[in-house]
Amino acid sequence: MVVANMADFNTDNMKMRAQLKADGLTEVKVLISHPMETGRKKDDFDQLIPAHFIQLISATLNGKTVLEAQWGTGISKNPYLTFRLKDAVVGDIVSVTWQDNLGKTATHNIAVTQA
Amino acid sequence: MTENKMQRRGFLQCMAAAVALVLIKPINAFAAIWNSSAFEAVKLDEVTNHLNVEVEIVSQDIIIMAPDQAENGAIVQVEVTSNIANTESMAILVENNPTPLIAHFTFTNGAEPYIVTRIKMAETSDIKILVKAGDQYFSNTKNVIVLENGCG
Structure with a gap:
């Protein structure tokens, strides 16, 4: 049962874009479908909805870690994130991986394009 | 009798091993371990x-862009830039949330000390940004008036 919980999310749950801008910085935008339940909300039957939220997220550029984040329950539902990278060129691969408190995880890779 | 006990012990040991296996989470991409004590703390100074x-x-070298007034506390967009040299990490805190620590970001290998994300705000509060640069910590705040609570 627990093993089934750890099955990877389909990468359809993530949308990403990495664009090299005129200022030489690459802007990476990430959108993840995730409920980000705090564990404090009640459902229609007055039952607490269990906490379900992303705890760890990391980004790499060509396999090298560029960003590591820890999140709590205060990130909005369907999390949105923008970050910027120096030293990236068109064709470089940006990869983002997350893991939630139930052990679910997903990864999405995208190539840097010219804005 | 003794044999039964032995069998039971063997069974229990087997179960313990199975439970331990299930508890091991995939470590794969993550060097960091989630800082549960900081994220579960309910007061700002406990978090820090x-x-x-x-x-x-x-x-003032930490620039916080957020609305002065948020219609809906469930989604408040925050843009943070640190102009402090050698910024290593950045934490977002909301003082009046049930658990103030929202997120913690660490930058390496050419990532700019810049983040845009969307956060939940339970009520009107200061957003506080904590920046680590070398051995020092810097902070700045921005107040956001929340018209409709977003932490249900």
Whole structure:
């Protein structure tokens, strides 16, 4: 049962874009479908909805870690994130991986394009 | 009798091993371990203690872009830039949330000290940004008036 919980999310749950801008910085935008339940909300039957939220997220550029984040329950539902990278060129691969408190995880890779 | 006990012990040991296996989570991409004590702390100063912050220097070099007024506290977009040299990490805190620590970001290998994300705000509060640069911590705040609570 627990093993089934750890099955990877389909990468359809993530949308990403990495664009090299005129200022030489690459802007990476990430959108993840995730409920980000705090564990404090009640459902229609007055039952607490269990906490379900992303705890760890990391980004790499060509396999090298560029960003590591820890999140709590205060990130909005369907999390949105923008970050910027120096030293990236068109064709470089940006990869983002997350893991939630139930052990679910997903990864999405995208190539840097010219804005 | 003794044999039964032995069998039971063997069974229990087997179960313990199975439970241990299930509890091991995939470590794969993540060097960091989720800082549960900081994220579960309910007061701002408890959070900063758990982040090992002793002294904070207020700095206008931390630029916080957020609305002065948020219609819906469930989605408040925050853009943070640190102009402090050698910024290593950045934490987002909301003082009046049930658990103030929202997120913690660490930048390496050419990532700019810049983040845009969307956060939940339970009520009108200061958003506080904590920046670590070398051995020092810097902070800045921005107040956001929340018209409709977003932490249900």
